[in-house]
Amino acid sequence: MKKINIGMLGCGTVGTGVARILIKNKDLISSRTGAILNLKRIADIDITTDRGIRFDDGVMTSDVYKVVDDPDIDIILEMIGGETIAKDLTLRAINNGKHVVTANKALLAGQGNFIFRAAEEKGVDLAFEASVGGCMPIIKTLRESLAGNRIESMTGILNGTCNYILSKITDDGSTFKVALLEAQKRGYAEADPTLDIEGFDTAHKLTLLTSLAYGVEINLDDIYIEGISKILPIDIEFAGQFGYRIKLLAISKNRGDAVEARVHPTMITFDNILSNVNDTLNAITVSAEATGDILLYGHGAGMMPTASSVISDTVDIARNILSGSTGRIPLLSYQMKNIRKIPVMPIDEIFTHYYIRFFALDKPGVLSRISGILGKYEISIKSVHQKGRKVNGSVPLVMLTHQAREADITKALEEINSLDVVSDRPALIRIEDENSQD
Amino acid sequence: MKKINIGMLGCGTVGTGVARILIKNKDLISSRTGAILNLKRIADIDITTDRGIRFDDGVMTSDVYKVVDDPDIDIILEMIGGETIAKDLTLRAINNGKHVVTANKALLAGQGNFIFRAAEEKGVDLAFEASVGGCMPIIKTLRESLAGNRIESMTGILNGTCNYILSKITDDGSTFKVALLEAQKRGYAEADPTLDIEGFDTAHKLTLLTSLAYGVEINLDDIYIEGISKILPIDIEFAGQFGYRIKLLAISKNRGDAVEARVHPTMITFDNILSNVNDTLNAITVSAEATGDILLYGHGAGMMPTASSVISDTVDIARNILSGSTGRIPLLSYQMKNIRKIPVMPIDEIFTHYYIRFFALDKPGVLSRISGILGKYEISIKSVHQKGRKVNGSVPLVMLTHQAREADITKALEEINSLDVVSDRPALIRIEDENSQD
Numbered sequence: 109m110k111k112i113n114i115g116m117l118g119c120g121t122v123g124t125g126v127a128r129i130l131i132k133n134k135d136l137i138s139s140r141t142g143a144i145l146n147l148k149r150i151a152d153i154d155i156t157t158d159r160g161i162r163f164d165d166g167v168m169t170s171d172v173y174k175v176v177d178d179p180d181i182d183i184i185l186e187m188i189g190g191e192t193i194a195k196d197l198t199l200r201a202i203n204n205g206k207h208v209v210t211a212n213k214a215l216l217a218g219q220g221n222f223i224f225r226a227a228e229e230k231g232v233d234l235a236f237e238a239s240v241g242g243c244m245p246i247i248k249t250l251r252e253s254l255a256g257n258r259i260e261s262m263t264g265i266l267n268g269t270c271n272y273i274l275s276k277i278t279d280d281g282s283t284f285k286v287a288l289l290e291a292q293k294r295g296y297a298e299a300d301p302t303l304d305i306e307g308f309d310t311a312h313k314l315t316l317l318t319s320l321a322y323g324v325e326i327n328l329d330d331i332y333i334e335g336i337s338k339i340l341p342i343d344i345e346f347a348g349q350f351g352y353r354i355k356l357l358a359i360s361k362n363r364g365d366a367v368e369a370r371v372h373p374t375m376i377t378f379d380n381i382l383s384n385v386n387d388t389l390n391a392i393t394v395s396a397e398a399t400g401d402i403l404l405y406g407h408g409a410g411m412m413p414t415a416s417s418v419i420s421d422t423v424d425i426a427r428n429i430l431s432g433s434t435g436r437i438p439l440l441s442y443q444m445k446n447i448r449k450i451p452v453m454p455i456d457e458i459f460t461h462y463y464i465r466f467f468a469l470d471k472p473g474v475l476s477r478i479s480g481i482l483g484k485y486e487i488s489i490k491s492v493h494q495k496g497r498k499v500n501g502s503v504p505l506v507m508l509t510h511q512a513r514e515a516d517i518t519k520a521l522e523e524i525n526s527l528d529v530v531s532d533r534p535a536l537i538r539i540e541d542e543n544s545q546d
Numbered sequence: 547m548k549k550i551n552i553g554m555l556g557c558g559t560v561g562t563g564v565a566r567i568l569i570k571n572k573d574l575i576s577s578r579t580g581a582i583l584n585l586k587r588i589a590d591i592d593i594t595t596d597r598g599i600r601f602d603d604g605v606m607t608s609d610v611y612k613v614v615d616d617p618d619i620d621i622i623l624e625m626i627g628g629e630t631i632a633k634d635l636t637l638r639a640i641n642n643g644k645h646v647v648t649a650n651k652a653l654l655a656g657q658g659n660f661i662f663r664a665a666e667e668k669g670v671d672l673a674f675e676a677s678v679g680g681c682m683p684i685i686k687t688l689r690e691s692l693a694g695n696r697i698e699s700m701t702g703i704l705n706g707t708c709n710y711i712l713s714k715i716t717d718d719g720s721t722f723k724v725a726l727l728e729a730q731k732r733g734y735a736e737a738d739p740t741l742d743i744e745g746f747d748t749a750h751k752l753t754l755l756t757s758l759a760y761g762v763e764i765n766l767d768d769i770y771i772e773g774i775s776k777i778l779p780i781d782i783e784f785a786g787q788f789g790y791r792i793k794l795l796a797i798s799k800n801r802g803d804a805v806e807a808r809v810h811p812t813m814i815t816f817d818n819i820l821s822n823v824n825d826t827l828n829a830i831t832v833s834a835e836a837t838g839d840i841l842l843y844g845h846g847a848g849m850m851p852t853a854s855s856v857i858s859d860t861v862d863i864a865r866n867i868l869s870g871s872t873g874r875i876p877l878l879s880y881q882m883k884n885i886r887k888i889p890v891m892p893i894d895e896i897f898t899h900y901y902i903r904f905f906a907l908d909k910p911g912v913l914s915r916i917s918g919i920l921g922k923y924e925i926s927i928k929s930v931h932q933k934g935r936k937v938n939g940s941v942p943l944v945m946l947t948h949q950a951r952e953a954d955i956t957k958a959l960e961e962i963n964s965l966d967v968v969s970d971r972p973a974l975i976r977i978e979d980e981n982s983q984d
Contacts, residue, residue, distance in 0.1 A: 129694050129836055139761065139884040140693050140876065237691070243837035245683065245691035253675070253683035255578050256567050256857030323577065381843065384822055391841075398567055398854035399681035403829075403843035405819065416836035419694030433871030438578065446577040 125415030563853030673859035
């Protein structure tokens with residue numbers, strides 16, 4: 109049986125998972141692929157830690173070049189992460205004519221256009237299923253299963269850390285701080301959780317998905333990103349009373365000559381299946397012309413689920429090597445020459461429904477002043493709720509709006525915020541409500 | 547740009563959808579595939595009906611052989627269905643060296659082993675994503691995305707007609723008969739609905755999925771099949787009171803040297819995401835070693851969703867033709883020589899939880915006689931409920947059991963049924979409850 113040699117750069121959590129599967133499921137993988145996937149060499153700065161795997165002598169090395177420059181290695185698995193060394197080594201592997209599998213969404217979202225072109229020019233495969241949604245086959249679904257469809261939109265819960273924290277606040281009424289500590293204790297959040305909780309990780313993934321779905325090149329920096337650190341239990345409680353749950357969503361809409369691409373906490377109705385995706389789980393809904401909504405759901409992170417996708421990519425590339433069909437599928441789903449560079453719509457221009465929560469003095473005339481300002485900016489109010497008890501002399505006042513333009517909402521809130529009867533900065537949460545008729 | 551010629555056999559609902567996508571999205575498909583997918587010829591007995599599509603002259607023909615024997619045609623789309631003509635034409639296309647795309651689950655489940663071997667011998671691709679779950683990419687997920695995993699089990703809602711009827715009974719309290727009529731009125735059920743409501747269609751799909759997931763060959767006739775026609779509103783109502791919904795499930799479990807493969811109405815807990823899959827929608831959970839549970843969800847039938855999968859297969863094959871990599875992926879996910887023929891576990895041997903509903907006379911001693919018989923067969927009762935009003939002198943008596951062996955349950959019910967205090971055949975519904983500790 110033909111042997112395909114694999115070299116791995118980095119043997120941390122996911123790398124260890126990959127090694128485990130390649131070794132434990134060697135026969136199963138061979139019986140599907142028709143070749144032996146041989147993990148020939150692994151480079152890591154730490155070659156002494158016991159990873160619970162018996163490697164043959166000479167497999168582990170601390171010298172990355174022994175992997176990336178080995179002429180016998182066909183496929184490089186880049187499991188280092190980050191945007192510096194990982195980038196150099198990925199490009200070096202490509203230049204050496206090796207196929208690359210990576211889970212590195214930060215690198216691909218930030219500098220992918222450059223890397224994809226290098227792979228295209230060199231005629232090697234570059235696979236990245238593990239970069240978005242862990243074990244959910246979302247990249248394959250976009251690049252292959254929906255190949256005949258105009259994809260209209262995508263809505264995803266793509267970060268397990270945020271979803272865990274929001275689930276925790278929803279279920280227990282914890283504050284954000286307490287929920288984050290719990291997430292860290294369980295290993296679901298990093299010591300510095302910024303990348304996750306401020307929505308950057310989700311935005312990286314959204315950039316990749318948007319490119320693949322619509323055949324476009326967009327700029328990561330143009331994506332509107334708002335994290336979950338300002339969500340209060342009171343807003344989650346109100347949301348529940350109105351029939352909504354709050355999720356950190358990645359939203360992408362195909363507007364023809366532009367795209368909407370945004371990441372922010374969002375209210376969705378209970379009957380939206382995404383509202384039942386809890387804890388660290390991920391899910392994504394893809395809406396395409398012929399199919400309507402498709403949903404994929406699964407573990408979006410973690411050692412083994414992510415490793416599973418790395419293996420799936422590796423088997424795909426091995427099948428290409430065996431059948432001499434490298435480059436069979438365009439890296440970015442569309443032929444490179446057909447990819448259009450298009451703008452991301454500024455957040456100011458989007459239209460959606462809004463939840464606005466004020467802390468206002470409980471006295472006559474307050475509602476009329478606030479609603480007067482909203483009216484001035486043509487924001488139509490769907491309902492007003494004054495609920496709960498006084499906090500520091502103020503009461504929470506909640507308004508749900510009909511569809512409005514974000515720029516108008518921003519201006520109105522600016523003006524309302526300067527009223528003396530409003531004690532805190534108003535909270536604004538966007539609502540995605542497909543059942544709503546306005 | 548290279549042109550790949552496509553011939554279609556049958557232009558009914560799905561065929562018309564396929565033609566629409568191929569014509570309307572011609573440019574989009576070319577920009578992804580790098581070739582023109584040219585719908586060269588379509589055979590149908592009816593060539594006069596207006597299908598809302600302008601075909602070029604000579605495309606429509608009533609002569610199937612003008613399609614299947616045309617030497618210029620590369621890919622045949624078999625959209626006829628059924629097991630007679632469709633089989634002959636599929637084999638003829640294969641023998642003519644053409645690749646085949648089909649949505650024909652009845653044919654593949656019943657006679658697939660024969661057809662797959664013919665395709666393998668002739669070295670052509672045979673693709674069938676559209677045969678299971680409409681637009682959900684379940685075949686691709688099993689054959690490609692989970693290639694490194696030992697797949698443990700699958701649980702699916704795979705028939706939209708049944709799911710619609712059960713949703714209708716659940717939501718409105720309709721009887722089965724009324725719900726079926728409504729389904730027929732809306733075009734969700736055939737005039738003769740047997741294939742759907744008695745579970746056969748679901749079993750066809752389960753056979754295919756089981757083969758692909760575990761690399762095995764099983765016999766369709768060995769699958770236990772029970773449809774939904776005997777489900778009463780009262781059972782759905784009781785289920786709801788205990789925190790369950792009733793769904794027609796396809797259940798498949800990898801037991802190593804055998805498989806469980808069964809189709810029957812099943813109670814699942816509200817927090818099982820499948821319980822929220824309603825109306826005509828389909829979903830499937832796949833549980834694999836490294837990934838844990840993955841769920842796919844979408845429209846499982848209908849013109850356009852099914853057509854989308856046919857196109858996805860066609861693009862896949864076109865990509866194989868362009869890169870000279872026909873046969874790149876084993877038809878049945880494993881190399882043909884590695885596929886094991888293994889038995890389906892008889893239903894008598896399964897262990898699960900049960901819901902049993904009796905109509906019994908409302909008098910002293912009844913409960914003790916029934917529970918005595920259950921005890922004799924070592925069936926342990928979790929709870930007993932006597933609810934609701936008398937019907938013809940009898941009251942409904944419901945029992946939920948701990949895990950028990952099906953053979954024991956069957957014997958016990960046989961004996962209970964012969965009691966003079968029990969007025970109707972007891973109803974038995976299996977419960978899949980992963981949270982349960984026994």
